[in-house]
């Protein structure tokens with residue numbers, strides 16, 4: 001559904017009216033196009049003393065021909081495309097001052113649609129060093145707040161890199177620096193050393209999923225269709241799955257991405273076995289599985305029929321659990337496999353009228369966190385994305401005022417697009433992302449709800 005306010009606010013006459021009325025103007029977010037360079041202006045790189053991340057980040061950026069600067073430019077020059085600060089060495093609360101000293105003079109030099117990345121050491125890895133753990137945890141509040149100060153359209157993330165994993169953060173840093181992460185901000189992601197055998201990076205960064213088979217559930221429309229298209233763009237052969245009633249739309253998705261359609265209800269008793277058989281017989285296994293199929297049946301718990309509770313739990317949670325368990329038990333997920341669950345802000349913050357949906361989406365986070373250690377042995381990873389308000393058929397069905405509130409209550413004053421969720425999933429599905437396991441990444445434009 002078109003966002004008319006965004007169009008009006010970005011038009012000449014409409015924009016002036018919107019400004020005069022004191023309303024925020026939703027920026028036009030810059031999204032990824034194949035062949036686009038990682039960044040199109042210089043990147044400012046700084047570090048607190050004792051950090052571990054500056055050298056690998058500098059090598060990565062210079063290897064990509066990025067113009068890396070170590071100090072602010074004179075006023076006449078272009079604003080920075082990104083500001084990266086290695087805070088991994090901050091070891092006490094006094095040293096948090098490094099954040100202020102670095103960002104105070106340069107915060108205003110970030111371009112529209114710019115990127116800020118702060119790199120830290122996971123507080124839980126700081127052993128008994130209380131001052132270090134405290135200071136590292138404090139960085140999270142700094143980055144989340146900075147995300148609310150930068151220009152709308154710019155993003156701010158905190159990436160905690162475990163000691164020894166410095167060389168394995170490339171795929172994550174590239175995602176967050178690129179326009180693929182246009183609607184992801186205020187996030188905290190941990191990167192560890194990948195499990196043994198899961199450490200190789202992609203050979204071809206334009207097609208990191210070349211030679212891989214990806215199964216996407218609920219792929220006939222909305223976010224699922226965008227996931228299928230994005231994984232195919234990255235080189236995957238896509239198996240697009242949806243209910244038989246969606247057969248025509250499903251064929252369209254599958255044909256559009258040069259993949260295949262699998263008509264199946266994921267809640268059917270034999271669905272896990274049917275999926276295992278399909279991927280084994282056709283492809284010898286599967287490399288990427290995205291549990292995207294989902295439904296809502298909104299009612300307060302007092303007014304909800306048991307069928308509404310059961311249907312939502314069955315599609316959104318029990319099916320992903322059963323299918324994931326079967327894929328692992330039957331060794332149908334190949335080594336270096338990737339499972340991505342689609343949770344929701346509703347599973348983090350809760351929503352009135354969504355006790356069933358909230359439970360199912362929080363459960364997806366439970367699945368990811370509990371299965372992560374087991375899948376690492378494969379080796380492989382399981383992670384979740386948690387979208388907030390994304391423009392699809394699901395949100396078009398909302399009452400007008402709820403829809404408008406959902407669209408505007410975030411740092412971008414607009415809803416996300418299905419491709420924003422798809423790009424985040426494509427990063428988590430990539431071979432080079434083996435160091436990210438058991439994480440939940442919100443795709444929410446730094447939503448005020450559940451922040």
Ligand SMILES: NC(=O)c1ccc[n+]([C@@H]2O[C@H](COP(=O)([O-])OP(=O)(O)OC[C@H]3O[C@@H](n4cnc5c(N)ncnc54)[C@H](O)[C@@H]3O)[C@@H](O)[C@H]2O)c1
Nearest residue numbers: 218222223242243265266292293294344387389390392394
């Ligand atoms: N749109 C949003 O704002 C938003 C926000 C947070 C999370 N999500 C989640 O993203 C996912 C996709 O949402 P969407 O907005 O694209 O929804 P959508 O309704 O447009 O698409 C969902 C798809 O899942 C399929 N599906 C439903 N039940 C199925 C079953 N039993 N077996 C197989 N397929 C089934 C549907 O046929 C449909 O094609 C869902 O899990 C949803 O909960 C969406």
